[in-house]
Amino acid sequence: MAPAEDMVANPPSEAEETASAGVANTSPISTVLIVIAxxxxxxxxxxxxxxxxxGDKSMFPKGVPWVRYCGKYKDLYINLIWPGKDPALGVDSVGTISASLVTYASIQAFKPDLVINAGTAGGFKAKGASIGDVYLTSAVAFHDRRIPIPVFDMYGIGAKETFSCPNLLKQLNLKVGKLSTGDSMDMSPHDESAILANDATLKDMEGAAxxxxxxxxxxxxxxxxxVTDIVDGEKPTAEEFLQNLVIVTAALDQAVTxxxxxxNGRCISDL
Known part of the structure; x- marks a missing residue:
């Protein structure tokens, strides 16, 4: 296991080359993009x-705070992208805008075979979530894009099923649940109603973006x-999130690994 010396050059993925040739994708996954807030x-x-x-920032627009970590792990080229610190306030650039921008730019730059969005989230005890649980989400939607016009309302919610990974789920001890995304850590009555309508077990600030x-x-x-905090629990969300962030990140680290x-060594269709 060692950092890849040629990651800056970012060789095209085998799966991408195969797909572009119009042939069924039977090549092992080569390049993975991890987006983390x-x-x-x-x-x-x-x-x-x-x-x-x-240190080469040329693949991203000039002036953005985004940070790329890269290397080769086993047979995989890994690009982990963190949106960096807000230039004015020095805090993590969380939320849907940063997540959308870095995901778009990173897919364009690195041509991954697979994107993994890894991170922490609030969970609902009414749906069976507990602190430290790690979920592979089955669907995503937004809960704070309210557009009360026919069809636009559906666009605002943006509900999507996520990529199905039956073999991965069978192998690993992960829970499954739906994820609802919004740009606020707290939950207004409008958000709560929308999250219930989304049938969500989890609430975050990046996934649906x-x-x-x-x-x-x-x-x-x-x-x-x-899960760092129980949204429908008794403790204030921000307090519980900060209290559990480090220990829950360890569980996330184990799951991502x-x-x-x-x-590693498998095709997309094998997942």
Missing amino acids: MHTEAAPLVSKFELVED VAYVADLLSVPAIFLKA QVIDFI
């Missing part, structure tokens, strides 16, 4: 996969979310 979530994976920070971009660019995407190990 917070440095605390990213750091253990950077260490685990021995990724190195790429990443799903929208991946779907737009026809790249399979999977979503791994670890298991998924990467499973993916």
Whole structure:
């Protein structure tokens, strides 16, 4: 296991070359893009996969704070992209706007065979979620894009089923649930109603945005979310999130590692 010396050049993925030739995709997955919102979530994976920070910013627009870690783990080229710190306020660039932008730019730059959006989320105890649970999401939707006009309302919700991974689920001990995404950590009555309508077990600030971009660019995407706080519990969300972030990130790290190990040597159709 060692960082790939040629990751900056980013060789085309075998799966992409095969697909572009009009042949059924039977090549093993070669290039994986991991999109992750917070440095605390990213750091253990950077260490685990021995990724190195790429100092060449030329593949991204000038001035953006986005950070790329890259390397080769087993037979996989891994690009882990963190949106970086907000230039003005110095906090993690969380939320749907940053997630959409970095996902789009990274897919364009690195041509991944698979996108993995890994991160933490709130969970609903009414749907069986507990602190530290890691979910592979089955569907995503937005809960804060309210457009009360026929058809536009459906566009605002943006409900999508995620890429199906029956073999991965059979192999790994992960829960399955739907994810609802919005740009606020707290939950207004309007948001709560929409989340219930989305039948969501999880609530985050990036997933559906990443799903929208991946779907737009026809790249399979999977979503791994670890529960840091119980949205319908008794503790304030922000307090519980900060209290559990580090320990839950360890569970997320383990799950992502298991998924990467499973993916290695397999084709998309094997998942």
